[in-house]
Amino acid sequence: MTLRNLYTIFVLTAVLFCAASNVNATSSSPTNSGWPQLIYKATIPDMQSVLGYSVGQRITSHPDMLRYFEALQKSAPRNIQIFEYGQTWEGRKLIYAAIGSEQNIANLTQFSQDMQALSDPRVTDKRKAKGLIDSLPSSVWLEYSVHGNEISSTDAAMMTAYHLLAGEGEVTVDNIMQNSIVFIDPLQNPDGRSRFIANYYSTVGMNHSSDRLSAEHNEPWPRGRANHYLFDMNRDWLAITQPETKGRIASLKKYHPLVVIDLHEMGGDESYYFAPSAQPVNPHMTQAQIDNINLVGRNNAKHFDANGFDYFTREIFDAFYPGYGDSWPTFYGAAASTYEVASSRGQIFRRLDGSELSYEDTVLRHFVASISTAEAVANNRTKLLNDYYQYQIDAIEAGRSDKKERVFILPNKRDRAGHFKLAKLMTEHGVDVYQTTEKVKMCGETYAPGSYYIDTAQPRGRFVKTTFTQQVDMSKAFIKEQERRRERKLGDQIYDVTGWSLPLMYNLAVNTCGKSVSGDHRLVKMTDTLEGHVTNANATVAYIVPWGDMAAGRFLTAALQQNITLKTADRAFTIDDNTRYPAGSLIIEVAANNADIAATVQEIATQSGALVDGVNTSWVTEGPSFGSNDTYLMSAPKIAMAWDDPTSSLSAGNTRYVIEQQFGYPVTAIRTSTLVNADLRHYQVLILPSGRYQNGLGKAGADNIKRWVEAGGVLITLGSATAFAADADIGLLDVKRELAINEQNSNENPDTESSTVAGKAYASRDDLIKHSENSEESPDFVAGVLANVEVDQEHWLTAGVAPDVVGLVYGDDIFAPIRLASGKNLAWFKGEEDVLASGYLWKENKKQLAYKPFLIHQPTGNGMVIAFTQEPTTRAYLDGLNVMLMNAMFSAPAHAYVVK
Template identity: 30%
Template sequence: MRLTILLLVLSCFQLNAQSKPDLSYYLPQNTSYNQSIPTPESVIGHQVGEWHITHDKLVQYMRALAAASDRISIEDRGTTFEGRPLLLLTITSPTNHNNLETIRQTHIASTENNTVDTNNMPIVIYQGFSIHGNEASGSNASMLAAYHLAAAQSNDVKDLLDNAVILFDPSLNPDGLQRFAYWANTNKSNNLNPDPNDREYREVWPGGRTNHYWFDMNRDWLPVQLPESRARIASFHKWLPNILTDHHEMGTNASFFFQPGIPSRTHPLTPKLNQELTKSIGNYHAKAFDKIGSLYYTEESFDDFYYGKGSTFPDINGGIGILFEQASSRGHIQESANGILTFPFTIRNQLTAALSTLEAGKNMRQEILQYQHDFYKNARKEASKENGKGIVFGDEKDAAKTYHLAEILKRHSIGFHEIKSDFTTNGKRFKKGYAYIIPKNQKNTRLINAMFEKRTKFQDSLFYDVSAWTFPLAFGLDYAEGVSTSNAGAQVKELNMRSGVVSAKSNYAYLMEWHEYYSPKALNKILESGLRAKVGMKQFSMNGKTYDYGTILIPIQNQKKSADQLYSFLQKVATDCHINIDAVNTGLTEGIDLGSNQFRALTQPKVAIIVGDGIRSYDAGEIWHLFDQRYDMRLTKLDTRSLSRVNLSRYNTIILPSGSVSATKQLKEWVQNGGTLIGYRSALNWLKRNEFIKLDFKKMERQATDISFEQRGNFNGAQVVGGAIFEAEQDRSHPINFGYKNDRIALFRNNTMFMKADKQSYNNPIRYTKTPLLSGYISKPNLDSLSLTVPFKVNRLGGGNVVVFTDNTNFRAFWYGTNKLMMNAIFFREEL
């Protein structure tokens, strides 16, 4: 009985003691602080860890620090989708602040010169916190780290600031952080409850991990498609930091992880010395955690393979990326396998890792600076062997996709050139204004290799993230390596998207080809305005030009606008959407005439997407972003909780992302009455089970022989398709493939749904080739199963259609090459 009472008392003491910690719990001992520097509590109104910091209060505190300290300057680099500022603090000594631009220029010069003097060069360290908004201990710890650096009077801190420039990003994901803080704070009890079943630890969909459009932003460092990413990548390339830290959280029952990760899962383009230095830095973390008695581990999980993650992106840019993963309280206090886990404890661990990084950076300063210098020196040697060679990429019928890949190169400080004139290589034609050449002999040649490489052989068969991301394949562009730079024209300094134009005014009709990326945006504007438009089901020629499958016809007759009004309207559409529209004055063609029944009338899409519990938020967010940001189209988000009560007749198309719903009867009746239901990935299982569509999948049998109990995890993991690129054949005459000029397409897939082809070949408009692997890892049994299967099917159900895709056509907002598959399913739904 006494023991029970004692344990209860100790438990209560722990809960109460940790609920309102003061600064002494967090900060280094025996350090005095400048009283003129505001503490977090004096600005935000509560102790760090008492409540989850909201982004507005975090901003308020960082601005207060910058105003009070001559060690800190602050810049606003833009805003999130929700309008929150993307702050960056620069923390260094007042003397360094007075010479900051000179220091930066000297630092960059050290990556471009053959010799370097590191004696008096400060090291540059980028510290980023909580890119996943519901992994909030990082951003909460950032207040303490910034306060310590601004106010500490110790010689150690002064010496650090003399020898380091710290680029300090207190919240890599402001929108997600704000969303999660609201959840954790509104569900906090006065009597803190560690029961993991409490609502506090069960966020509502979609949770605070992601940004406004539900993207995992820690996958966007390389694609750079989101405003938060663009801000930090601009800062990165402006400074080229030597160390970059990325503070995360993991499962509640874990401890603390710091890199290096599993050695065999490091990308081959990353120098071996990078991992050795990472391990040396890790010794500082270990020492700091030993001092405060916190458990940790390293080299057992996570990896350094995909360069789109914050902890790996620096590795291909001459820096050292370091991942921190803290076991998460997911609220304010929670039971765990290691005892009661409190929010303040998680914050203290994050602060400890942040400060141990700075200590390592200061003590290893010259060694790490020399590493970065040698990285670029060696890269220049490699690049010089490629002098006169380059990579050409483009699409002679789609300037926009070409532009958007060039846009990424620009953001990564990669130089590229216009082509002097049209030329053909490897059977592909590259057209001036629609193609660019990247000389290989340039500073960022290793980053170029990382973006353009195709890799199918690997040391390890397990990946924390995707195993392939070849950019020209993602964009659906033609490209060729090893081309002569004699084809290069002027270097592109200012990148501008090609202007759209209407060729002339017509009193008969206008034609718009479907190849350009923004053609769906243009067609939606046309239909939304009440104009009539038709799609050509066959090819035809007129005025010396061949028009491909999917050409859009806008007749003059019987429109709601006069000929003059229509011309003015289409001029604006062409300009806004960067497309060409041809005026024609006759309906007579070589092939189908413009009055042919092979031109099918189109109707305005009225599209909804199912979101909420049971739906994969990443997939839903990518689709929402595509409609809202790329194609300027309205998309109604229908929540699974209320789906059975919605009048679905308002919509002619409903998208079901990966997941399942309960409103089976309502959806089936809607399809039977003429609706088009588009299902993705795991939604196919639900559609098959509920008899929306007949699907036949290949079944995989995993037979393990001579596999030990210890090896079972790796064996099963090797059968996962974590993310690779595969080739499929296209029947370009089928409406799902309208707008594609080649008969092959690169598809991204990260699942093992192998859908059998139909016996009728014309029902297989997209089909994986016999040897489909283009880039990435897949086990041989899975590759054999994927061969000659299909990623797309469409079946009638009553008066409507059910369209299914096994693969994600909108992956991470940079898989431009397959976005049009979804648009085709929407605009040409009645012709599929």
């Protein structure tokens, strides 16, 4: 059969895009195509018969998607099974479907067990593996609409499922069904899609508008891209914070599909993108994986060429960051890729060239790519299975042969809660993590019981390498090209963050060893819990919670919400028995609380995982006593945050999630426009996430907030909100945002009032470039690196925070230090040679960022402004900054002076 005839299977459009509801309809190909007709099984319902519209006529809602897949399962229960893998924050069901031959679907449980066996050569030798490879079908996982406003792929998922079930008897469909299992996750982000659809159809008038200026094509804040907590879930695969991501990862771990495709949308003026990916590629990916996904890309190209569809490869979308939906699967051994189609962002879209892109067009292209991918996977069953098993062998061997970083060790000396969370996170990723149960010696160091370690000589060893190694380098050729482009004042091609080391983001020390570990240990399990404990549970004087980790933080938020009376100590102190407690430690005095305080403390300790000491004396031998002016009574603050335009939806959502779900404390979202005149007296803390507030708040809003701060409020600004507060016309923060360092002599700048300039001779092209530069411009934009930060240890805002932490630097904001007459710089970036912790940072930015503030405190009247020059809540994965943020939210109100 010719390629042109093979393409017959893709001509679903004539059936599904026609208005007829007859399920016996025959698909008629375009008359000039030469494709024969294709008849679908009458027993399989099409969308028209179930939903009342055909593919592309309407953007399918989440309930309609569920209804259609349920109808497919009812009509073909032996060929499709639907599984629920979770619920969204808003209670919407998350499903995936498994589609294949009757035998493959009947053996789905056995398939899962066999893929688990094939995934671990430590238990499955080559002989057993060969037997599995000879018998196993191949598998492909197609995931659609992780961004809720990238709408076409869900309808393409429905179209793909129908085609595979109703096209029985066609050679390529039969090949796919017999030789593979096709997993379809039709809608990864139901909350975001529901938001988009509600907004879209509320703006449609008499006719759908194709004008990009129309309301239909301009979503209101926060748009439909993100989920309920406004997370970009395509970047959540590293931190696994959202229920959608958790369920998806658990499902992929169950089946280990050989190929994973994440289907997206891009700008409407583009065409279609598929693999090979752009540079840089993560160096821990293998050549076989790259070759296999390129093989799939070539198959796509055949079908796109046959149908006259434009496409491009090797541009824009790289394979470097391991936290994407198309990169995470590569680290268990899959071949994976992103597909991107030009988006109509509605029913029809007029492009810049004057042509109109319909919703049907976008769905069709994703459908063609889906079937083409499934075909390539089925055709290469043996190769993909062999390469998958070899990946596991090579991963283990790579770990064994590493004489420096075979084992990563977390000593668990500081931040017990952080170590536990990171160990559990890696376990959730499918990594074997161990905890010592006795003293263990590794590479000359002795580690106490309770330490964690990961041996990279395991199938997931490459994932450990790419997430635990301090630095993952982009290729030298790619870096050289970026520096050349920068020299020419061209934009760089770095797509996302270049630093993501998990131990750094958790601010945990990690050691390495080049040898395997002996000694008693236990495998960390997902069912493990962080055990809280109260010593001297019936204390007569007080209970003390050492400050410095999130177990103590969760204890604090729970205690405040239960109206427990407690204090915080600004400085470290030592009790009579010589037990020393760090600054910020919580003091719960028995006499100041109800008679059942012992039971309440025990309950909160158990829930939070906190360690609590009961004491029978308040005699302090060093540091502030319980009744000192350096101990402050804490109360439950009412916390508000800016919401809606012009707040960054990602920053607002990430911040709200961290406060509500990680800290366990409620926050009130107030629309930014309301803050202009709002009476904020009932709130003690106001958070401005990143955003461009000049238009949303402006001078009037800033003045309203300033009056509230002067009366005793605590204003916390994050990232670009700090630039707003520092604006001279706004006057909330007495610092200045810096321009880029300019080496030109200022007197060489031309007089803008004159039409002429003094003549000058240039000796080289470098002179031309130098004298073409603007005299005033921002520092070069940074896509995201991890930077080292020094922390002042003598201020209550940094109580319990380590002397050195790591923050994420993104964007082009660098601030001059605040003057001591106005406030204090409490954390600052390290020097030029030490500022970069992980990633790639332009040399000029290294120089200028050195010793510039990260955390600023400015008293204002009875209140204060606390400014983070970078965001501490990005993607909710900077756990090492959580204590610093908690101090700003909970200790600051205790230190503000409010007239009662």
